[in-house]
Amino acid sequence: DARVTQTPRHKVTEMGQEVTMRCQPILGHNTVFWYRQTMMQGLELLAYFRNRAPLDDSGMPKDRFSAEMPDATLATLKIQPSEPRDSAVYFCASGSRDGSTDTQYFGPGTRLTVL
Amino acid sequence: QKEVEQNSGPLSVPEGAIASLNCTYSDRGSQSFFWYRQYSGKSPELIMSIYSNGDKEDGRFTAQLNKASQYVSLLIRDSQPSDSATYLCAVTGTGFQKLVFGTGTRLLVSP
Numbered sequence: 704d705a706r707v708t709q710t711p712r713h714k715v716t717e718m719g720q721e722v723t724m725r726c727q728p729i730l731g732h733n734t735v736f737w738y739r740q741t742m743m744q745g746l747e748l749l750a751y752f753r754n755r756a757p758l759d760d761s762g763m764p765k766d767r768f769s770a771e772m773p774d775a776t777l778a779t780l781k782i783q784p785s786e787p788r789d790s791a792v793y794f795c796a797s798g799s800r801d802g803s804t805d806t807q808y809f810g811p812g813t814r815l816t817v818l
Numbered sequence: 819q820k821e822v823e824q825n826s827g828p829l830s831v832p833e834g835a836i837a838s839l840n841c842t843y844s845d846r847g848s849q850s851f852f853w854y855r856q857y858s859g860k861s862p863e864l865i866m867s868i869y870s871n872g873d874k875e876d877g878r879f880t881a882q883l884n885k886a887s888q889y890v891s892l893l894i895r896d897s898q899p900s901d902s903a904t905y906l907c908a909v910t911g912t913g914f915q916k917l918v919f920g921t922g923t924r925l926l927v928s929p
Contacts, residue, residue: 736916745921746862746906759916794861806852807917809861 705729707797707810715816721783724813727776728797734805735778736796737763737770740812746794752778785817821845822909824920832928837894839923841907844888851883851890852908852917855901862906866892897927 708727716722728735736751750760755772763770767786772778782789792812798805822843831837839853850869854862868874868881868890880893890909894901904922 746919748916748918751916805917806864806867808864809854812861 707795707808709793709795709810709813711813712811713814713816715818716785717818718786719784720817721781722785722789722815722817724780724793724795724815726778726780726795726797726810728778728795729799729808730776732797732799732808733775734798734807735772736798736807737778737780738794738796738809739791740794741791749780749793782815785815787817790815790817821918822907822920824905824907824923826921827924828926829923830926830928831897833897833899835897835927837897837901837925837927839892839894839905839907839925840889841891841909841920842889843907843909843918845909845918846885846888848885848909850910851881853879853881853890853892854906854908854919856904856906856922858903894925897925899927899929901925902927 710725734753737749738746739749740746749763750770751758752772769781792814794812795810796807798807824841853866855865856862866879866881868883871883871885874881878895882891904924906922907920908917
């Protein structure tokens with residue numbers, strides 16, 4: 704049963720600390736998406752990659768967030784320095800191309816709390 | 819105007835009834851449409867995709883798409899308490915490359 708995996712599942716940190724979230728996409732999927740979900744804003748796209756190349760990171764605060772794909776099996780999202788307003792659930796999704804569209808499958812998420 | 823709009827609900831239906839969830843979108847160039855289900859504290863789970871006008875059925879679920887009117891709906895027949903969740907509508911933006919999600923409709927199915 705192929706699934707997207709994310710670590711850690713929960714993270715509590717203090718303001719100013721660096722946070723790194725990791726995602727392993729489904730084997731064979733070449734597109735990876737990072738989302739943030741809050742009660743107020745819903746599900747927001749932060750960045751996405753195709754074949755490890757960043758295609759769009761316009762949803763991401765550039766001064767503190769960075770996303771990378773060191774290899775095809777690992778995507779990372781870093782926040783440095785973290786702020787209380789970054790508290791949210793961060794989802795990674797990997798995509799399987801179906802015609803012109805990626806069908807996306809979500810990981811379990813990382814629940815981040817910044818104190 | 820939000821790109822994808824859904825009524826936040828909650829939509830309450832009795833067990834066994836048909837639940838009808840609606841979604842409108844603003845980008846006429848949108849080509850692909852998805853419904854995700856999200857249980858509280860869980861990640862979104864894909865339940866339906868639809869690409870052409872008309873109806874698409876999968877078990878108790880039917881997705882309906884009307885591109886001229888820019889709406890997509892999800893019907894759940896014989897609703898069960900286990901269907902109680904938030905349903906997210908997602909639409910591709912121009913260029914097909916990324917999904918835009920609505921804020922979701924919360925469905926409550928009472929026994």
